[in-house]
Amino acid sequence: MSRLSIETSTPLCLLQDAGRFGVRHLGVTQGGAADWRSMSWANWLLGNALDAPVIEITLGGFSVLAEEDCVLALGGADLGAKIDGEALAPWRSFRLHKGQRLQFTQPLLGARAYLAAPGGFDAPQVLGSRATVVREELGGQDGMGRPLTQGRSLSYSGSSLMLLRELPADQRPDLNLAAPLDLVLGAQIGEFSGQSLFDAFNSVWTLDSRADRMGIRLLGTALEYQGKPMISEGIPLGAVQVPPDGQPIVLLNDRQTIGGYPRLGALTPLALARLAQCLPGSKVRLKPVVQEVAHREQVEYLRRFLDR
Amino acid sequence: MSAPDTTAIPFTVNRPLLTRSAGRIMKLRVEVVALDCLMVRLFDEIAEANMPWLLAASESLRAAFAGHLIDLVPSYTTIMVHYDLTALSPAQARELIAEALIDLSPNARTPGKCHVLPVWYDLSVGPELSLLARRSGLAVDEVIRRHSEHEYQVFALGFAPGFAFMGLVEEALAAPRLGTPRKKVAAGSVGIAERQTAAYPVVSPGGWNLIGRTPAKLFDRERDGYSLMQPGDTVRYEAVSHAEFINLGGDDTPLEAQA
Numbered sequence: 340m341s342r343l344s345i346e347t348s349t350p351l352c353l354l355q356d357a358g359r360f361g362v363r364h365l366g367v368t369q370g371g372a373a374d375w376r377s378m379s380w381a382n383w384l385l386g387n388a389l390d391a392p393v394i395e396i397t398l399g400g401f402s403v404l405a406e407e408d409c410v411l412a413l414g415g416a417d418l419g420a421k422i423d424g425e426a427l428a429p430w431r432s433f434r435l436h437k438g439q440r441l442q443f444t445q446p447l448l449g450a451r452a453y454l455a456a457p458g459g460f461d462a463p464q465v466l467g468s469r470a471t472v473v474r475e476e477l478g479g480q481d482g483m484g485r486p487l488t489q490g491r492s493l494s495y496s497g498s499s500l501m502l503l504r505e506l507p508a509d510q511r512p513d514l515n516l517a518a519p520l521d522l523v524l525g526a527q528i529g530e531f532s533g534q535s536l537f538d539a540f541n542s543v544w545t546l547d548s549r550a551d552r553m554g555i556r557l558l559g560t561a562l563e564y565q566g567k568p569m570i571s572e573g574i575p576l577g578a579v580q581v582p583p584d585g586q587p588i589v590l591l592n593d594r595q596t597i598g599g600y601p602r603l604g605a606l607t608p609l610a611l612a613r614l615a616q617c618l619p620g621s622k623v624r625l626k627p628v629v630q631e632v633a634h635r636e637q638v639e640y641l642r643r644f645l646d647r
Numbered sequence: 648m649s650a651p652d653t654t655a656i657p658f659t660v661n662r663p664l665l666t667r668s669a670g671r672i673m674k675l676r677v678e679v680v681a682l683d684c685l686m687v688r689l690f691d692e693i694a695e696a697n698m699p700w701l702l703a704a705s706e707s708l709r710a711a712f713a714g715h716l717i718d719l720v721p722s723y724t725t726i727m728v729h730y731d732l733t734a735l736s737p738a739q740a741r742e743l744i745a746e747a748l749i750d751l752s753p754n755a756r757t758p759g760k761c762h763v764l765p766v767w768y769d770l771s772v773g774p775e776l777s778l779l780a781r782r783s784g785l786a787v788d789e790v791i792r793r794h795s796e797h798e799y800q801v802f803a804l805g806f807a808p809g810f811a812f813m814g815l816v817e818e819a820l821a822a823p824r825l826g827t828p829r830k831k832v833a834a835g836s837v838g839i840a841e842r843q844t845a846a847y848p849v850v851s852p853g854g855w856n857l858i859g860r861t862p863a864k865l866f867d868r869e870r871d872g873y874s875l876m877q878p879g880d881t882v883r884y885e886a887v888s889h890a891e892f893i894n895l896g897g898d899d900t901p902l903e904a905q906a
Contacts, residue, residue, distance in 0.1 A: 363718040363729075364705075365866075365874040366804040465868060475808050476849065477868075526678035526686065570693060571805065571812075573720030573727025575681035597722050597805035605681035630737045633682045637732060 341456075341499065343403040344492045346440070351397035352487045354460060354479045357390035359468035363596050369576060370470035370478065371592050373552060373615035374451050375608060376512055376640075377415030381455035383644055384412035384432045384504050387497070391459030392469040394487065396452045402442035403493065405435040410499035411456055414506075416449025416514065416616055430506040449514040449616035458497020472593055474553075510643065514616045519626035522579060523633050525604035530566030531581070538562060539603055540625055544587070548619040552593040555614065557623070561585025564601045571599040577606035579625070589614060607633045609640060677744055683717075683732035685740055687748070690724040695800045695815065697724060699753035702879045711747035712740075721878050722803045723812075759801070759879035764846065766795065766837050766884045767892035768859035771901040775822070775856035779839065783819040793820060794858065795884040799844060801876045809848035809866025811876040816842045828854030833902060835860045837884065844884075859884075862897030 355378065358371025372378035372395055379389040394401070399418045412432040413420060420427040421442050427433060429452060435441055443452060462469040463482040471479035471486065479485050480493070487493075531539070538560040547556035562585045574580070578590045580600040589606060590598075606614065607628065617623065676688040689704060690697045705721050708728060712719075715734045720727040730740050768791045770776055780787045799813035806812075821842045829852060832838075836847045838855030847853060848865035861884075865875045876882060893899060 360717050362808075362873065363720050364804060364878070365808055365872075366806060366810050367808045367873075369718075466873065474851075477808070523679060523682050525680055570723050570725075571803070572686065572722045572725040573680075573684075573729075575684040575727065575729065577681060595806055596720055597803060602680070604679070605684070607682050630679050630682060634732060634737055637682060641733060 341409050342406040342492045342494045343409065343435075343441075344406055345487055345489055346402045346404055347400060347442075348487045348489050349398070349400040350473075350486045352401045353395050353397075353471040353473075354392055354462050354469055354487065355395045355471060356392045356459070356469045358592060359466055359470050359472070359478070362466050363573075366596050367466060367477070368472055368475060368593050368596060370468065370472040372451075372453065372470075373592055374415055374453070374612045376612035377451065377616075378453045378455075379414075379644060380430065380506055380510075380512070381412045381414030381453040382459070384414070384430075384506065385410070385455055385457050385497070386501065387455060387457065387459055389644055391455065392462055393456075394454040394460065394493070396443050396454060397450060399443040399445045401487075402440060404440050405437050406492070407437050408499075409435045409456070410501060410503070411435055411441075411454060412504075413452060413454055415452045417447040418449075418452045419444035419447050420452065430511050432501075432503045432505075434503070446618060450618050451615055456493070456495035456497065457499045457501075458495055461494045461496060470592075474593065512612065514613070516613060519624035520610035520614060521607040521628040521633060521636075522604045522610065522625045523607060523630050524627050525578075525602045527564070527566060527569075527601040528603060530564055530601060531603070532563045532565055535560075535562040535564075535585075539587075540627055543622045543624060546617055546619050546621045546623065547586075550619055552591055554588045554590045554594060557587045557589065559586070562587060562603075566601060569599045569601055571597045574598045574602070575605045577608070577611045579603040579605065591615070608637055675748055677741055679737075680727060684727055684729045685737070685744060687726045687728060687744060688724065689726070693723045693802065693814070698800055698802070698879050700751065701726065702759070703751055703753045704748055705878075707747040707751060708744065711743045715743075722805070759877060759881060761798075762876060762880060762882045763885050764837075764861045764863050764882055765887040765891065765895055766859040766861045767889055767897060767899070768794075768886055769889070772833065772860040772899065773837065773858035774902060775825075775838075776858045779820055779822055779856060779858065782822055785819065790820060790858070791886055793817060794839070794844070795886050797883075799882045801878050801880045801882060802843075803878055804874060804876070807848055807851055807866075809874040809876070810845060811865075811874070811880075811882070812843050812845055813882055814843045816844050818842070822856050824854040825856065828852055829902075832857065833860065833898070833900065835862060835865075835897065836902075837861055857902065860892070860897060860899075862892055862895040
């Protein structure tokens, strides 16, 4: 067993995996890494299961000291990571020797970095997952949903005798990509006014600072729903709901399980992975896509993790 | 902008799937909600009579999707099916739904459990008792009697783990949510919103009209099934004295003191 001791942390530094499944009918949220793609690549670099528990570091403010020699991997945002002051770029595995300090300072590109360890970081399984959901007091290092805190230590049990790897440049997710976010059209799409449908897909949306792991609000032209009030129903990951003020909210991993606002549809997993890396104030566009096409794209993307 | 192109799939958003069950024809609609989620819409209104159908449909969908099911999220009138996109295409998922729901029968399943939830109805833990009394023109004791007289259906779980939406509360006791939700509602708090009633499993923000508190543990990760209540169960509230409430492990800290 190898250990890292946490020297600094924030409430936005959380142990995550792919999420908690099979219990949503009990009102338990999905949770899990907000950028599943970066988490998967970080794990892939170490030969882990793609959903092995990782540390999700949002915006920085996290540092650890190695109590033993370790091999770790980093995916996702460039949060100005440094090993004893020396810059460490993401998308690679690296050695951290006993006594060395790994530090995440500030967002240089993207918002969320994923730190992986051989076999995944140790944590108790709670309702089938290690994902930390603070609101529900589930998961995380102590199983009680608490964020990572200074003074605690992180351990992992996998073997770290392996070659270092780097994700080939052509495989690295482009966190700067300006392409619109794909949205699978949902059933209420026809209940929005014609003007609103035009606006939804032809205007620029600004990410509000009111954003957390439950959802991100998009600011722009108010959208008008003309249908009947809805009865609460299940809401999927990435749902773009439109409350009465007309400002859409993209629902993320820690969303409530059911809700009653009309929806334009839901972002695709790849669009969500990109959105999770956008800082407040970023501009995004939405693009409609049909379910079958989005499904094919996702299946093709998932093959990349198997091919190499 | 038009609705999604669904011509290649067996039935569409607007073309209902008909299922003949016990001599009654139900209109089911299957709607796209996300890349790997479909919504099965069975009803347009909340009604206690929906429950046997929703439960039968849930059971049938679970069996049909088996290992390819990631989550099933039933609610008042719908069931959201989240399936494994690496195993099924949207068209295959729709076929499974159609197969699962043909000849659906609401009688095929065993009824849900009946729970009795002890409640200490008191103004210190249920400050809206007086508001509900004023609105209805009933005495506080009569509000309590009427709330605890009815056997409620659990329609859906959501909002928080183990939070069960139950109904229907009689019209006289119905009241809209508070204009400003409380930042902190104590665990076990029993409340009313419109014609629904519920108990908060853990401390959380909330806008329901609070009328009392139950000592029952509503969500327990050590319990088989985790949640005390499941959709389709029935619940009766039983008024208990302060002494009984404390004996059962209740926390009588007044709401204000916790805020």
